[in-house]
Amino acid sequence: MNRRIGMWGALMTALSLVVLAGCGLLADFETEAKQKLGKYDALAEKKNEELDLRELKLEPYADEVGGRLSSPRYQEFAVNSQLEIKGSAKKYRGFRSDVAWIEVEKESDGGKEMEFSYYAPLRDGRFSQRVQLFDGKGKYQVTVRLPGKDEEDRFYDLARFEVINVNPEKKRDVALTRAGQAAGLKIDRPTSGLTQAKGVFNLEGSLGKIENGRVMVRLEKDGKQWEHLFPLEQGKFVGKIPLFYGKGVHQLTLLTPDKKRKDYYNEAGSLLVENTADRKRNPIEYFKHYDERGVKLASPLAGGDSANMKYRIKGRINPDAPYADQTKHLIVQTKKDGMEATYFVPVKNYRFDDTFWLRFGKGEYEVTVNVPEITDEQRDYFRFFGVARFTVTNTSDRDLRNLLPSRGIQSKDETIRALAEELTQGKKGDQAKALAVYEYVAKNIRYDVQKFKNDEFEYDDSARKTLKEKEGVCQDYSFLAIALLRSIDIETRFVQGVADGNRHAWVEVKVDGRWLTMDPTWGSGYIDGNDRFVRRYTTKYFDPKPGEFAKTHTRTGVMY
Known part of the structure; x- marks a missing residue:
């Protein structure tokens, strides 16, 4: 008998050891599971253990429409950054809207109230929405509203509760309005409603229900505002947005075209962009x-x-x-x-x-x-x-107005430079070089009477074109002469004026500190009584006496 008792006792002792060992394993498993929850999940769980988790109380409108929330279940609770809101209404027929309105509010450190809204689609009276608490750590008040049956766009409270976010990191969704949802607005880039950029950021998105037209972008910071229209191409829009107003958070609002009113746009979505660059710029x-x-x-x-x-x-x-x-x-x-x-x-x-x-x-x-x-x-x-x-x-101190290329004057062109160097080789002094250029242009370019009489001017008229075609009118003679002289670093300018009652152009070139006048067009020849150009080269219009030149030419200005 004593022997049997001893065996039973041994068996019970062994079982006790197994149970005790199992309890130890279970405790280790629970500790490991809590560690896997993550720092802020664990903080939220701990906070909830400290709170009086009172059952969520619904507002009177819930009884009227058979409304309920399956999530959340408490009047006040803690989370790690996000929560899920799920609900329904049995008596949903007759609702004047197809969304549930979820408003999230938080009081900032400066006392300013911040808010963020979600519009959760209602399907057969049911809705579900993941909510991101947008301003990091702190207490938020959430109001869930269902549409009324009496007036369009009228909502009534279903429930109000408080949520404590234990995570200090600021995360934000892209905010979509009801108009944005109706237009099928989707923002593909950036993917977050709070993003960082240095000076410029990329915006990409689409409108599922509008293929053509334009979307408007509004950028705001510190009371300043910029608006711009981006084209829709097959329902998509792409743009680079400059962050004009320096370092700090810019608010970007997207507006979509109103289907009923022409040139009218509705606020459709918004996001925040933190500019990390100090530099301020001006809108185009x-x-x-x-x-x-x-x-x-x-x-x-x-x-x-x-x-x-x-x-x-x-x-x-x-x-x-x-x-x-x-x-x-x-x-x-x-x-x-x-x-x-x-x-x-x-x-x-x-x-x-x-x-x-x-x-x-x-x-x-x-x-x-x-x-x-x-x-x-x-x-x-x-x-x-x-x-x-x-x-x-x-930022350059240099004033090169009379040396740089300009409209019609390709003074950096290698062919023009090579010709200028050939023409002026061995010439001593800028006046001699200017005369060589004057002589070449006057002798080698034929006056185009038809172009003058028929106003056959073209946008590509230029020194290069004149050199190739070897004909032109006064502007073309001047283009070529100026390009040749500038190419060898002689300051030259295009002069506009009137000669013999007609609009005319000639050249001024800087020689030994003074501006020398030359008109290679008039130096090339003349038009006879039969409207034919007659070649007759003369140096009369190279550095003429000012008084004599003024008898036929009136200077009105310089063109660059």
Whole structure:
């Protein structure tokens, strides 16, 4: 008997040891599981253990519509950054809206109330929404509302509760309004409603229910605001957004076109972008022809840049835009202290990428980008339309207005430079070199009477074209002479004026500190009574006496 008792006792002892060992294993497992929860999940669990987790109380409207929340279950609780809200309404028929409105509010340290709204789709009276607590650690008040049955856009409280976020990291969703949801707005880049960028950030998205038209972007910071329209191409939009207003958080709002009202846009979504760059820039001013002619600037994206003597412009033209096939160049005008210069930027395969000069020395320039008027009408002037305007500051002290290339004057061209060096080889002094150039142009370029009489001027008229075709009118003689002289570093300028009652152009060249006048057009010959050009070279119009020259020529200004 005693022996049997001993065996039973031994068995019970062994079982006890197994149970005790099992309890130890279970405790270790629970500790490991808590560690796997993560720091902030564990903090939230600990906080919930300290709280009085009272059951969530619904508002009176819940009884009216058979409303309930399956998640959350408590009046006050803690989470790690996010929570799930799920609910339903049995008596949903007759709702005047198809969404549940979830409003999240938080009081900031400065006492300012911040809020964020979600519009959760209602399907057969049910809704579900993941909610991101947008401002890091702290207490948030959440209000869940269901639509009314009496008036459109009227909502009533279903439940109100408080959530404590234990995670200090600030995370934010992209905020979509009801209009944004109705338009099928989707933002693919950035993926977060709070992102960082240095000076510029990329925006990409789509409108699932609108394929063509434009979306508006509004950028705001410290009371300043910028708006711009981006084209929709097959429902998608892409843009680079400059963060104009320096370091700190910029608010970006997207607005989508209203289906019923023309040129009216509805706020559709918003996000925050923290600019890490200190530099402030100026918005580009866009004109109506920017959109109408399909111009898209890729660079610059903002005004206020700095440059050393020259500045790059880059972009494209929408092939489907009016006159896109015929737009072979853009016209860039620069202004500084009352002085103006014009440059042509070539367009090839609907793209442009070129530089222009800041020729008037140090300081701020106003730059206007233009598209040419497309017309078959022949005339002695060109019309063009502004598409964009911005500022750029030249940091160079050098004033090279009379040496740098300009419209029609390709003084950096190697063929022109080689010819100028050949013409002036062995010549002593700038006056002798200028005479050599005058003589070459006057003797080798034939006056084009038909071009003058029929106003057959072209945008590509230039020194290079004159050298190739060996004919032209006064502007073409002047283009070539100036390009040749500038190519060998002799300061030269294009003079506009009137001669014998007609618009005319000639040249002034700087020689030994003074401006010498020369008119290679008049030095080449004359037009007889039968409107034929007669060659007769003369040096009478090289460095003429001012009084004699003024009898036939009236100077009105200089063109750059």
